[in-house]
Amino acid sequence: MVRVDRHGSSVENKEVNVDCIPFYSIDGSKMVVSFDEPVLTTQEDVLNPVELRKATVKDHYSGYEPSRKKLRAAKKHAIEDIYGIWDGSYGDLPYLMETLQCFNIGTKVDWLFKEDEIGEQCIPVIQIDGTHLYGPYPGVLLSATGVDGFSHIVPLAFAIVEAENLASWDWIMERLRKFVVLNQHGICIISDMHAGILAAMQKPGWCEPQNHHRFCIRHFAANFASKHKKSGMKDRIIKLASQVQPKKFELLWNQLMIMEPKAAVWFEDKPVMKWSLAYDEQKRFGIMTTNHAENWNKATLDARRLHIFTLVKALFHKVVTYFDQRQVKIASQAAKGEMFTKYAKKMLNRAITRASxxxxxxxxxxxxxxxxxxxxxxxxxxxxxxx
Structure with a gap:
């Protein structure tokens, strides 16, 4: 763990030996465990589901089954031994951010990574999403992710906020435009229909015609199905929205109106270009959902169970790893003189086969x-x- 001494500018390297973290009982007293027989000792142990942790303890202590309450307390103590206490992590965060700025030129504390335009390797589409943090303090991690020519995730920006609301989405979208999008136009934002996002996308710099906003079809269909309860409505909307030919779209639309005449009212304030591929004007590049953003949320799940200092540190290292892997792959392809990625070739070959x-x-x-x-x-x- 790297941190800045709060009394000066020196950087201290601190390593934690996770092979000798003891198991704690509910009253806080330590159970003596030999170094070669750890119980809840590693990051994987303390982040495992409750039933798996219970089985670990049962195996180690000859059939003893602790209660869920004791397991939660043990997990809390183990996390604090490995990563530090929750309260102290907020105090340490400014020093971590200062270190990131110092040694990673271009990193922004409030807080977006390298101030640069979306690269040529990225599709001009950004998926945005929010996901909850876990622990004694509530919070939400908002993220913006891009997609490269390999259909891989490219993390672009993050914000840790108290809640997902109008103010928090306005805050991150303004900084996303200022530090990442910069003067580029034609960027398509794909998201769910959260009121904060809808409001932020109406602000100058994001609204049409400079940039574009499209809905995640899966969320869109789920919202529709929550209001119209007939069986199969969600799948019907996904099929309708996924049509690329206006003629087929109109056919399915008419069938929907016959089946559910009142549905027309629900669609009145939702422009068709925001949810239909047939009328999308080719802004979303065929990307229909926020799956990339949600996959990123899954990749950060373990880190979101930890306190804020470790969360930020884990996100930074994960972003660095992702960019390093992407750059190596792109450089390898460029060295071979290949114009299209493997993913792009697959898409082209499928289209050529269908059009033959x-x-x-x-x-x-x-x-x-x-x-x-x-x-x-x-x-x-x-x-x-x-x-």
Whole structure:
């Protein structure tokens, strides 16, 4: 663990031997455990689910089964031995942030990483999401993640806030635009329909036409299904939103209106371009959900169970690791002279295979206007499209 001495500028390196952390009983007294027979000793041990921790203790103490209350107390003591106390972590945080600024030029304390535009390797799409912190103090980790040409997560910005609300989303979105997006336009933000996000996306610099906001289809469909209880409504909305052809979209839309006539009222204040791929204007690059952001939340789950000092430190090291891995992969591809990533090639090959039976007629070379007649397979295909 690296920390700055609060009485000066020196940096102290402190290592914790996790192989000899003792197990604690509920009254705080230590049970003597030999170094070669640890019980709750490692990061994995203290972060394991309760039932797994109970089994660990049972195996070690010849069938003794502690209560959940005792296990929670033991976990708390073990975490404090490994990482320090919760209250003290807030006091240590400014010194950690000062260290990060000192040794990582470009890091912002309030707090966004390297002040630079989204790189050429990233799709101009940012997914934003919030997830809860665990421990004695409530809090939420807000995050913004990008997607590179390999369809890998690229962490861009984080904020630790008291709650997910209008003020917190406005705060992180303003700094995301100032320090990450900078003067770029055409950035698409994908999110759920939280009121704080909707308000922040109406602010100058984020609203149309400079940048764009689109809804995560999974959240959108879930919101619809919570108001309209008929069976299968969530899947029906996902299918409707995922159509790429307006003709097929209109067909499914009409079927929905027949099945649920009152649904039209729910859609009135939700512009179709924000949730439909057919009318998206190609802003979301085919990305329909916030899955990348939620995968990042899962990757930080263990760190979110720890106090704030260790959380920030863990996030920083995870971001550094992610960027290092991405840069190595991109450099390897560039050295081979490959223009497209493996993921992009897979997408292109799939599109080429599907289009191999289509017939194309050029109408206008100057405006790139074509007629496409799709391949007929059984009762499907054989349709005319002007593109």
């Amino acid at each position: 039976g289509h017939h194309v007629t050029i109408f206008d070379c100057d405006t790139l206007l074509f007629e496409v007649v799709t391949k007929k397979v059984g009762h499907k295909g054989g349709n005319n499209h002007i593109v």
